[in-house]
Amino acid sequence: xxxxxxxxxxxxxxxxxxxxxxxxxxxxxxxxxxxxxxxxxxxxxxxxxxxxxxxxxxxxxxxxxxxxxxxxxxxxxxxxxxxxxxxxxxxxxxxxxxxxxxxxxxxxxxxxxxxxxxxxxxxxxxxxxxxxxxxxxxxxxxxxxxxxxxxxxxxxxxxxxxxxxxxxxxxxxxxxxxxxxxxxxxxxxxxxxxxxxxxxxxxxxxxxxxxxxxxxxxxxxxxxxxxxxxxxxxxxxxxxxxxxxxxxxxxxxxxxxxxxxxxxxxxxxxxxxxxxxxxxxxxxxxxxxxxxxxxxxxxxxxxxxxxxxxxxxxxxxxxxxxxxx
Amino acid sequence: xxxxxxxxxxxxxxxxxxxxxxxxxxxxxxxxxxxxxxxxxxxxxxxxxxxxxxxxxxxxxxxxxxxxxxxxxxxxxxxxxxxxxxxxxxxxxxxxxxxxxxxxxxxxxxxxxxxxxxxxxxxxxxxxxxxxxxxxxxxxxxxxxxxxxxxxxxxxxxxxxxxxxxxxxxxxxxxxxxxxxxxxxxxxxxxxxxxxxxxxxxxxxxxxxxxxxxxxxxxxxxxxxxxxxxxxxxxxxxxxxxxxxxxxxxxxxxxxxxxxxxxxxxxxxxxxxxxxxxxxxxxxxxxxxxxxxxxxxxxxxxxxxxxxxxxxxxxxxxxxxxxxx
Numbered sequence: 296x297x298x299x300x301x302x303x304x305x306x307x308x309x310x311x312x313x314x315x316x317x318x319x320x321x322x323x324x325x326x327x328x329x330x331x332x333x334x335x336x337x338x339x340x341x342x343x344x345x346x347x348x349x350x351x352x353x354x355x356x357x358x359x360x361x362x363x364x365x366x367x368x369x370x371x372x373x374x375x376x377x378x379x380x381x382x383x384x385x386x387x388x389x390x391x392x393x394x395x396x397x398x399x400x401x402x403x404x405x406x407x408x409x410x411x412x413x414x415x416x417x418x419x420x421x422x423x424x425x426x427x428x429x430x431x432x433x434x435x436x437x438x439x440x441x442x443x444x445x446x447x448x449x450x451x452x453x454x455x456x457x458x459x460x461x462x463x464x465x466x467x468x469x470x471x472x473x474x475x476x477x478x479x480x481x482x483x484x485x486x487x488x489x490x491x492x493x494x495x496x497x498x499x500x501x502x503x504x505x506x507x508x509x510x511x512x513x514x515x516x517x518x519x520x521x522x523x524x525x526x527x528x529x530x531x532x533x534x535x536x537x538x539x540x541x542x543x544x545x546x547x548x549x550x551x552x553x554x555x556x557x558x559x560x561x562x563x564x565x566x567x568x569x570x571x572x573x574x575x576x577x578x579x580x581x582x583x584x585x586x587x588x589x590x591x592x593x594x595x596x597x598x599x600x601x602x603x604x605x606x607x608x609x610x611x612x613x614x615x616x617x618x619x620x
Numbered sequence: 621x622x623x624x625x626x627x628x629x630x631x632x633x634x635x636x637x638x639x640x641x642x643x644x645x646x647x648x649x650x651x652x653x654x655x656x657x658x659x660x661x662x663x664x665x666x667x668x669x670x671x672x673x674x675x676x677x678x679x680x681x682x683x684x685x686x687x688x689x690x691x692x693x694x695x696x697x698x699x700x701x702x703x704x705x706x707x708x709x710x711x712x713x714x715x716x717x718x719x720x721x722x723x724x725x726x727x728x729x730x731x732x733x734x735x736x737x738x739x740x741x742x743x744x745x746x747x748x749x750x751x752x753x754x755x756x757x758x759x760x761x762x763x764x765x766x767x768x769x770x771x772x773x774x775x776x777x778x779x780x781x782x783x784x785x786x787x788x789x790x791x792x793x794x795x796x797x798x799x800x801x802x803x804x805x806x807x808x809x810x811x812x813x814x815x816x817x818x819x820x821x822x823x824x825x826x827x828x829x830x831x832x833x834x835x836x837x838x839x840x841x842x843x844x845x846x847x848x849x850x851x852x853x854x855x856x857x858x859x860x861x862x863x864x865x866x867x868x869x870x871x872x873x874x875x876x877x878x879x880x881x882x883x884x885x886x887x888x889x890x891x892x893x894x895x896x897x898x899x900x901x902x903x904x905x906x907x908x909x910x911x912x913x914x915x916x917x918x919x920x921x922x923x924x925x926x927x928x929x930x931x932x933x934x935x936x937x938x939x940x941x942x943x944x945x
Binding site: 434450455457468469470471472473481483546547550557583584585 | 759775780782792793794795796797798806808871872875882908909
């Protein structure tokens, strides 16, 4: 009999949903729970949702004869900035009231299991590295393209944490100093240009300037209904403004992909549904914007684990902390 | 008696000079040789200069009773891109004729000692980490501000190499897409703005636009005589154009220092002679341009090893490869 517990739990704490997984050490998913994070109802409510979700998973486990003592620990992928060593979340932009929350301590007391904390984008990168698009690739960057742009960097198979656990803020790399104002207050961040929010903003700005586009009719003049998804779909239909916006977005992303010199860049988030419409120009601009030697073989691919990446990576964090991966 | 050889040699291969050092494993410099690299006279000439320099150091060593068998190896800090594992320099911008040069093999045959290759900026970072401004700081970034901008990144005490040995091309991060054309052909690289070359170019452009400055009189209208050093000195005298150029340079550098989340950023190269004139605004802009959590405690300091940093770091490379550091 193996004396090391064989199972792990991964929790992905998102602004909208909490996803929890019970996994075996060899990467099989045995149970899954998804529920609302209810972030707007306050910190206690969300923490209680996490606890309920993990308990649900533990109950599922018991039905499968996987008992608590067979569980190595619980990994939590959380928005940050946070301190992975002390298990404290400094603050979380979409979670009102979360300031210096000692989540590791709180959950350890509630669940009586070892708890490990990881930044959500780092967890997603680790998940894709362990079981997804980045399997076997030891130097990779993952960009999550959503409301914002998150980033996780894996170097030699390890998550890059930097000195204060805030590394890989790739969304806040400045690619056009003095340019568009970002949600973080700075000007010219990659996120201000190439996040879903940035794509919509740039489109609305162009429409305001009088650019013609099918989009206006598609939303029956309710410009506030224009979404990033709609813009990408309209680009596929050949609309010239939408196509230009997608091309520009790809150019900004290509500019962002030229520093860390990874073997692979994984793009995740809703935007990747656009497929080749997005990936083809991103690959082109990444090549144009990088030193030849650095980028010559970089693979730019879509994430493979979908909504489970964060929770899988959070589970992998437990294995990493125990030096089992 | 210690059976591991106690001495190492470090060679810094620069566009103008070659600096070689004989060092003890505990970091003492026992002998130093500096000579011209004669890069314009061709590859064979420069390689012969390296060999002569190391042989000179070996002779010095013999006088101190440090014989060849007491030497662990020779580390070479070289411009790149290069392959550290195979010891091949792909090409080197300031070394005409250097294309796919198997330097490790060539020097091993000539010197009959183990040879290790490292990128020059990485070597300088490693040198400052071992014995200079970054002693005891395990997450740091070094920027060399000269004709170009080089970068070396140390993470958890190890040099970041990335997937193809070309990581840390910090000078070619794009900070203003569509902006000034860089020597590398891209637009908007940090190097195009904040290298000594960039500083002079931006100054000349401002003068051409009719900006008034003491600089014009100081060079007696020979604008081609304006150097980065002169601009910084003139800024200290209160010249408003020169001050504005320095301020802008600091802003660009501050923008560049916001990704890797190091504990420390070390600036090296001729430009740092400007002291507080440069460091004060760089610190200000680095804070303004970074996420609060990431930059709150970052130290921005001048390099401490001067012209020896590259050679010391090249020597340290030998210790790193032998897992002795």
